[in-house]
Amino acid sequence: MGYNPRDYPPVAVTVDVVALTIRDRRLNVLIVERGVQPYLGHWALPGGFVRPDENLDDAAVRELGEETGLGIRPAHLEQLGSYGTPERDPRMRVVSIAYLAFGPDLPDPMAGSDAAEAVWHPVDDLPPLAFDHERILNDGIERARSKLEYTPLATAFLPGTFTVSELRLIYESVWGTALHAGNFHRKVLSVPGFVEGTGETTQTGGPKGGPRAKLYTAGDAKLLHPALLRPSREEEIR
Amino acid sequence: MGYNPRDYPPVAVTVDVVALTIRDRRLNVLIVERGVQPYLGHWALPGGFVRPDENLDDAAVRELGEETGLGIRPAHLEQLGSYGTPERDPRMRVVSIAYLAFGPDLPDPMAGSDAAEAVWHPVDDLPPLAFDHERILNDGIERARSKLEYTPLATAFLPGTFTVSELRLIYESVWGTALHAGNFHRKVLSVPGFVEGTGETTQTGGPKGGPRAKLYTAGDAKLLHPALLRPSREEEIR
DNA sequence: CCAGTTGTTCTCATTATGAGATTGTCTCAT
DNA sequence: ATGAGACAATCTCATAATGAGAACAACTGG
Numbered sequence: 001m002g003y004n005p006r007d008y009p010p011v012a013v014t015v016d017v018v019a020l021t022i023r024d025r026r027l028n029v030l031i032v033e034r035g036v037q038p039y040l041g042h043w044a045l046p047g048g049f050v051r052p053d054e055n056l057d058d059a060a061v062r063e064l065g066e067e068t069g070l071g072i073r074p075a076h077l078e079q080l081g082s083y084g085t086p087e088r089d090p091r092m093r094v095v096s097i098a099y100l101a102f103g104p105d106l107p108d109p110m111a112g113s114d115a116a117e118a119v120w121h122p123v124d125d126l127p128p129l130a131f132d133h134e135r136i137l138n139d140g141i142e143r144a145r146s147k148l149e150y151t152p153l154a155t156a157f158l159p160g161t162f163t164v165s166e167l168r169l170i171y172e173s174v175w176g177t178a179l180h181a182g183n184f185h186r187k188v189l190s191v192p193g194f195v196e197g198t199g200e201t202t203q204t205g206g207p208k209g210g211p212r213a214k215l216y217t218a219g220d221a222k223l224l225h226p227a228l229l230r231p232s233r234e235e236e237i238r
Numbered sequence: 239m240g241y242n243p244r245d246y247p248p249v250a251v252t253v254d255v256v257a258l259t260i261r262d263r264r265l266n267v268l269i270v271e272r273g274v275q276p277y278l279g280h281w282a283l284p285g286g287f288v289r290p291d292e293n294l295d296d297a298a299v300r301e302l303g304e305e306t307g308l309g310i311r312p313a314h315l316e317q318l319g320s321y322g323t324p325e326r327d328p329r330m331r332v333v334s335i336a337y338l339a340f341g342p343d344l345p346d347p348m349a350g351s352d353a354a355e356a357v358w359h360p361v362d363d364l365p366p367l368a369f370d371h372e373r374i375l376n377d378g379i380e381r382a383r384s385k386l387e388y389t390p391l392a393t394a395f396l397p398g399t400f401t402v403s404e405l406r407l408i409y410e411s412v413w414g415t416a417l418h419a420g421n422f423h424r425k426v427l428s429v430p431g432f433v434e435g436t437g438e439t440t441q442t443g444g445p446k447g448g449p450r451a452k453l454y455t456a457g458d459a460k461l462l463h464p465a466l467l468r469p470s471r472e473e474e475i476r
Numbered sequence: 477c478c479a480g481t482t483g484t485t486c487t488c489a490t491t492a493t494g495a496g497a498t499t500g501t502c503t504c505a506t
Numbered sequence: 507a508t509g510a511g512a513c514a515a516t517c518t519c520a521t522a523a524t525g526a527g528a529a530c531a532a533c534t535g536g
Contacts, residue, residue, distance in 0.1 A: 011251045011288070013322070013333050050249070052331060056322040082320045082335045084251070084294040093290060095251050095333070097320045165483070183525065185484065190523090204533080210482030211532035225470065226523070232463065403514070421494065423515065428492090442502080448513030449501035464492070 012094045015059045016047030016133065018080060018140030019072070019101040021120060022157050022173045027144075028120040029137060031129065032067050038090050039130035045137065046118065047096065060099040068118045074101035075156035080140050088132050096131075100140045102156040148174055150227045152194050155218035161198055163213035164188055165206075175230055187228055193221025250332045253297045254285030254371065256318060256378030257310070257339040259358060260395050260411045265382075266358040267375060269367065270305050276328050277368035283375065284356065285334065298337040306356040312339035313394035318378050326370050334369075338378045340394040386412055388465050390432050393456035399436055401451035402426055403444075413468055425466055431459025 019030040031043045046067040050059040057077065064072050077099055084095035108119065121127075123141060128134070148154050154170040155162070168184045188194055195216035202212045257268040269281045284305040288297040295315065302310050315337055322333035346357065359365075361379060366372070386392050392408040393400070406422045426432055433454035440450045 010248055013249045013251065050322065050333075053324045055324065056320060056333070079319055081317055082294060084288065084335070086291045086293065095288075095294070095335070097322070097333070163483085180525070180527090181483080182485075182527085187524085206482060206534075208481050209479095209532085209534035211484080213483055226467075227465075229464075229524095231525095401514085418494070418496090419514080420496085420516075424517095425493085444513060445503075446512050447501085447503040447510090449515080451514055467493095469494095 010092065012089075012092060013050045014047055014094055014096045015050055015056060015063055015099060016045045016083075016096050016136060017060050017064050017099045017101055018045060018137055019064060019074060019103065020123075020140070020144055020157075020174075021103050021105050022170055023105050023120055023122075025169060025173050026122045026124070027141070027173050027176075029123050029126070029140075030064075030068065030072075031119060031121050031126070033117040034130060042130040043121075043127050044130035045098075045133045050097075056097050057099075060097075060101075064101065072103065072106065074103040076102040076153050080136070080143060083132055083136060085132065096136075098136045098140065100143055102144070102153060104157055104159050144174055145230070149224070149229050151223055152191075152218060152221050155195070161200070161215045161217055163202060163215060164195075165213060167195070167216075171228075177231055179231075191221070191224050191226070191228070193219040194224060195219050248330065250327075250330060251288045252285055252332055252334045253288055253294060253301055253337060254283045254321075254334050254374060255298050255302050255337045255339055256283060256375055257302060257312060257341065258361075258378070258382055258395075258412075259341050259343050260408055261343050261358055261360075263407060263411050264360045264362070265379070265411050265414075267361050267364070267378075268302075268306065268310075269357060269359050269364070271355040272368060280368040281359075281365050282368035283336075283371045288335075294335050295337075298335075298339075302339065310341065310344065312341040314340040314391050318374070318381055321370055321374060323370065334374075336374045336378065338381055340382070340391060342395055342397050383413055383468070387462070387467050389461055390456060390459050393433070399438070399453045399455055401440060401453060402433075403451060405433070405454075409466075415469055417469075429459070429462050429464070429466070431457040432462060433457050 017030070021028050021030075030046060032046050034040055034042050034044050046063055048059075048063045048067070050056060054062070056079070060077060061073075064074065080098040080100040082095060082097050084093075086093060088094060088096070123137065126134075126137075129137065148171055154167055154174070157170045157174075158166055164185050165181070167188060168179055168181065171184070172179055196219045198215045198217055200215045202215065205211055206213075255268070259266050259268075268284060270284050272278055272280050272282050284301055286297075286301045286305070288294060292300070294317070298315060299311070302312065318336040318338040320333060320335050322331075324331060326332060326334075361375065364372075364375075367375065386409055392405055392412070395408045395412075396404055402423050403419070405426060406417055406419065409422070410417055434457045436453045436455055438453040440453065443450055
């Protein structure tokens with residue numbers, strides 16, 4: 001291994017965060033306008049250098065807070081992957097650890113220390129992103145879609161209590177497909193530990209009519225069993 | 239972000255590889271005896287520093303070859319995750335990108351440049367490993383178990399042609415559970431693109447009897463649909 | 477009050493799974 | 507050579523899960 005680290009030129013380690021939420025029935029990602037070189041003025045995922053004595057996870061949480069002004073505490077945060085192509089940063093070798101975060105809809109963030117502006121933006125209508133952040137974002141979206149199949153993490157996009165219809169809207173927004181309301185309802189209530197009834201209902205019906213809906217909280221399951229699979233994607237299998 | 243990299247103390251980036259194979263019906267991992275400090279003489283996962291102009295994936299393949307003397311070309315290689323706890327290496331801050339590799343059973347490797355010895359070792363009977371490699375290995379094993387459910391990658395543990403029983407043995411070895419032979423057979427042949435018949439059979443029956451088995455090759459599916467799930471793990475769900 | 481919307485619960489056909497049994501071919505030990 | 511046991515491959519049958527559609531009641535805004 002030739003262990004002496006000084007034999008090797010410096011490498012920088014950063015974290016980048018794909019923070020997702022649902023706004024107005026669309027999947028949105030948090031992006032920041034860069035206030036420093038390189039890519040000054042371009043949009044990018046929030047992120048930055050890992051500090052000397054900081055865990056990677058802590059760095060992701062910190063950057064999310066710093067670059068967006070307010071302390072966004074995601075309901076879910078997981079590692080997405082590492083991106084280390086030698087040319088991905090024009091200035092030096094940078095290896096970035098990407099994170100994926102889910103949270104409920106929040107007020108518009110403020111710009112933070114190193115970002116001129118931070119906004120939620122629909123993922124299907126994005127400006128070009130700096131570095132290889134489009135690739136990271138695509139990987140994050142695909143991971144999110146897959147996570148919704150096998151885990152109850154769709155609830156991380158919702159506030160503490162929610163209705164089955166609100167949960168279905170999360171799935172429809174992330175997957176980009178309409179789901180059968182009756183079957184979805186049956187499925188959600190039949191998977192053990194997915195949601196738990198509160199005994200309460202909404203105070204009014206929907207804005208366009210309909211009865212009051214029962215309210216639920218997230219259950220204690222870590223995995224959905226059986227899974228809630230996307231409508232078959234024959235084409236994508238091969 | 240305070241972009242100037244020289245503001246930060248040096249960070250080293252390494253790759254570590256969890257290389258798995260099946261030997262004698264048991265899941266084995268490739269480990270090396272370290273020939274350098276730290277942890278000199280301890281067992282560890284193969285790995286080492288990423289070179290200045292090298293992709294992370296390439297570094298993983300290179301280390302696998304270097305440390306084991308012969309060019310092990312895994313049938314499957316994927317990124318497992320990043321491990322960057324500040325204290326994980328006693329000498330300096332090291333962030334390691336872990337990889338997961340599957341391959342068919344191979345002859346015993348030779349020791350490579352920086353390793354005194356390299357051997358395949360059953361995962362359920364391991365000596366203590368250096369650094370946080372036990373945690374990385376456990377994450378790799380769990381990832382492998384899960385991958386076998388949703389992808390046809392079990393074939394990556396087998397040579398070009400194989401029988402359904404050999405494929406079942408892979409599942410049983412990785413999952414550590416016995417499977418119903420008849421149902422497994424039905425399932426493998428019913429999932430589109432999992433395996434393809436060659437029209438050939440084995441030359442003889444099994445060592446203890448039985449008819450000749452039909453031979454198959456890996457199909458072109460990238461995902462199993464429907465998935466081949468492990469027998470229910472009620473306990474592990476919550 | 478009316479028309480339209482929506483939450484919730486059914487039904488019914490189809491597909492997938494788990495458990496067990498059957499059949500025929502092969503190897504090994506007698 | 508023969509019989510015992512192993513094992514590949516296929517089948518049956520009960521149960522579970524899914525997809526599609528319909529029913530019905532509770533609610534909305536006009």
